Amino acid sequence: xxxxxxxxxxxxxxxxxxxxxxxxxxxxxxxxxxxxxxxxxxxxxxxxxxxxxxxxxxxxxxxxxxxxxxxxxxxxxxxxxxxxxxxxxxxxxxxxxxxxxxxxxxxxxxxxxxxxxxxxxxxxxxxxxxxxxxxxxxxxxxxxxxxxxxxxxxxxxxxxxxxxxxxxxxxxxxxxxxxxxxxxxxxxxxxxxxxx
Numbered sequence: 001x002x003x004x005x006x007x008x009x010x011x012x013x014x015x016x017x018x019x020x021x022x023x024x025x026x027x028x029x030x031x032x033x034x035x036x037x038x039x040x041x042x043x044x045x046x047x048x049x050x051x052x053x054x055x056x057x058x059x060x061x062x063x064x065x066x067x068x069x070x071x072x073x074x075x076x077x078x079x080x081x082x083x084x085x086x087x088x089x090x091x092x093x094x095x096x097x098x099x100x101x102x103x104x105x106x107x108x109x110x111x112x113x114x115x116x117x118x119x120x121x122x123x124x125x126x127x128x129x130x131x132x133x134x135x136x137x138x139x140x141x142x143x144x145x146x147x148x149x150x151x152x153x154x155x156x157x158x159x160x161x162x163x164x165x166x167x168x169x170x171x172x173x174x175x176x177x178x179x180x181x182x183x184x185x186x187x188x189x190x191x192x193x194x195x196x
Contacts, residue, residue: 003041007036007037007038007039008038008039008040008041009029009032009033009036009038009039009040009041009044010040010041010043010044011025011029011044011047015043015044015046015047015048016047016050016051018047019047019048019051019054020051020054023051023054023055023057023058024055024058024062024063024066026048026051026052026054026055026086026088027055027063027066027067027070027083027088028066029044029045029048030048030066030070030079030082030083030086030088031066031069031070031073031079033078033079033082034070034073034074034075034076034078034079034082035069035070035073035074037075040082045086048086048087048088049086049087052086052087052088052090052091053087053091055088055091055092056091060174060175060176061176063091063092063175064175064176064177067092067175068130070083071120071130071133071134071137072130072133073124074124075121075124076120076121076124076133076137077117077118077120077121077124080096080117080120080137081117084096084097084100084113092175093171095141095167095171096113096116096137096141097113098112098141098144098145099111099112099113099114099115099116099140099141099143099144100112100113101113102143102144102147103155104143104155104157105154105155112140112141112143112144115140116136116137116138116139116140116141117137119136119137119139119140120133120136120137122136123135123136130181131181131184131185131188132188134172134181134185135184135185135188135189135192138164138167138168138171138185138189139161139164139188139189139192140157140160140164141164141167141168141171141189142157142159142160142161142162142163142164142165142166142167142189143157143160143164145160145163145167146158146159146160146163161189161190161191161192161193162190164189164190165186165187165189165190168185168186168189169182169186172185172186
């Protein structure tokens with residue numbers, strides 16, 4: 001009751017035991033934090049870090065359901081950031097981690113990972129659909145794999161939308177997303193460099 005009053009998420013009893021019983025509880029802790037605006041207690045968060053590897057034993061469908069709830073929350077970028085810091089993201093969308101430290105230069109002040117989180121946050125602020133939010137999160141996912149040194153110490157990312165669309169299809173199919181969503185999001189990623 002006190003934790004609820006203090007807006008703290010804490011595992012009941014020993015967090016390591018709870019996460020070993022059901023590793024999906026780690027994702028739920030992140031979801032509750034994101035949806036409710038609660039803070040995960042330090043000992044519970046450390047237990048998530050220590051047990052993140054257990055998520056690989058959970059079905060993709062169960063992971064997808066929790067991940068989508070995070071994406072649909074009011075602060076999905078915060079949720080994805082927590083997934084990355086806790087080590088859980090590598091068992092959901094490891095491709096996103098490639099963007100950490102991938103400097104873009106030019107008009108971009110953020111690395112690719114930060115840029116994708118900012119795009120996701122913007123989509124949430126606009127109350128866009130789940131598919132649009134996922135497209136925002138994945139739109140530049142191909143940049144780390146296409147980054148080349150350009151003129152004047154700038155980087156180029158030629159074809160990143162094509163590579164990103166292929167990567168997005170693999171990611172979304174791995175999460176067992178509905179076929180219509182896979183097609184729509186992949187198409188958005190593929191065509192995000194165009195205005196209409």
